[in-house]
Amino acid sequence: MADSPSHLRLIGYWWSPDDPELPRPHDWVDPGWSPEERDLLALYLESGLRAPYAAAGFSLCRMCEKTNGNSEFTDGVFLWPQGLAHYVREHSVRLPDEIIRRARQWAEPTNWETDLTWWKEQKARE
Numbered sequence: 001m002a003d004s005p006s007h008l009r010l011i012g013y014w015w016s017p018d019d020p021e022l023p024r025p026h027d028w029v030d031p032g033w034s035p036e037e038r039d040l041l042a043l044y045l046e047s048g049l050r051a052p053y054a055a056a057g058f059s060l061c062r063m064c065e066k067t068n069g070n071s072e073f074t075d076g077v078f079l080w081p082q083g084l085a086h087y088v089r090e091h092s093v094r095l096p097d098e099i100i101r102r103a104r105q106w107a108e109p110t111n112w113e114t115d116l117t118w119w120k121e122q123k124a125r126e
């Protein structure tokens with residue numbers, strides 16, 4: 001029996017004539033953003049789980065035209081294009097606080113609650 005589908009919130013896609021309701025990265029640039037937090041978020045975005053497919057082609061950065069990735073990453077909650085870290089690190093595009101909080105939580109393993117109970121109950125296959 002297949003598991004039910006994972007619900008992932010798609011982020012990091014930007015305005016285009018076909019998607020006029022999406023945000024523009026230029027509007028989210030924060031030149032005064034703390035470099036420490038910016039770099040942490042970029043590292044988080046680069047450390048996601050790579051999706052098992054590639055997009056049809058490489059995307060281009062909307063701000064500097066650089067080739068900017070052709071895959072997607074997930075953390076189990078969000079799904080984002082590979083190039084999102086570039087917007088954060090190189091252009092100081094500040095993502096919503098909810099995503100920054102996830103990065104901060106990830107960056108501090110003392111915030112992690114871990115539990116070995118399930119693993120201890122597992123048995124080798126007969």
Ligand SMILES: [Zn+2]
Pocket residue numbers: 061062063064065066086087090091
């Ligand atoms: Zn760029």
